[in-house]
Every structure is written in C-alpha cells, then in structure tokens.
Amino acid sequence: LMTVKLSVITDNPTDPASFEQHYGEHKQLATKLPNLQRAEFAKVFPKEDGSPTPKWRIADLYFADYDTAVAALSSPEGQALIHDAVTSATGGIDLLLSDIE
Numbered sequence: 001l002m003t004v005k006l007s008v009i010t011d012n013p014t015d016p017a018s019f020e021q022h023y024g025e026h027k028q029l030a031t032k033l034p035n036l037q038r039a040e041f042a043k044v045f046p047k048e049d050g051s052p053t054p055k056w057r058i059a060d061l062y063f064a065d066y067d068t069a070v071a072a073l074s075s076p077e078g079q080a081l082i083h084d085a086v087t088s089a090t091g092g093i094d095l096l097l098s099d100i101e
Contacts, residue, residue: 003062003064003099004062004097006096008057008058008085010093011091012053013090015090016056033061033077037062041057042059
C-alpha cells in the first residue's frame with residue numbers, strides 16, 4: 001500500500017520568536033486536512049558552533065496516496081494551510097510531495 005508524505009521544510013525565519021509564537025496555530029491548521037493519516041512536526045537543532053541551522057522546521061504530513069494528498073491540499077483547509085505557511089515562513093519554504101518506499 002502506497003503512502004505519500006508532504007514535507008514542509010521551513011528556512012530560518014527573519015523573526016524566529018514571532019514565527020514560533022504563531023506555529024501552534026499553524027499546526028492546528030495542518031491537523032484539519034481531510035484524510036490526513038498522521039502528522040509529525042520537528043524543530044531542527046541549532047548547530048553546535050553557533051552558526052544558523054540549515055533549516056528551521058520540518059513538518060511531515062502523511063496520506064494514503066497521491067490523489068488523496070493532492071485533494072487535501074486543494075481543499076479549503078489545504079489552501080488555508082498553504083497560505084498560512086507561505087505568509088508566516090518569512091525565510092522561505094519548500095514543499096515536497098514524496099512516495100514513501
């Protein structure tokens with residue numbers, strides 16, 4: 001059975017404190033996606049030498065298959081989530097839709 005994962009990879013925000021303050025609301029939007037099987041939210045550890053993290057956060061959202069994932073992102077909940085992600089991720093964001101092997 002194929003499982004598809006949407007990875008939302010957030011670059012370092014221009015205002016980390018503001019981003020983190022809002023992130024709880026963003027997670028709630030993600031969990032409202034139709035037919036979402038599972039969601040994982042992770043914060044990247046800072047580098048030991050004090051230099052900026054390579055990325056800020058990663059969210060992995062799991063769906064049964066490609067069509068289900070695309071339908072979820074096309075739904076009103078999905079569009080609200082994408083709008084919120086793009087608006088709040090002031091350092092940039094990558095969305096990757098992957099087939100889990």
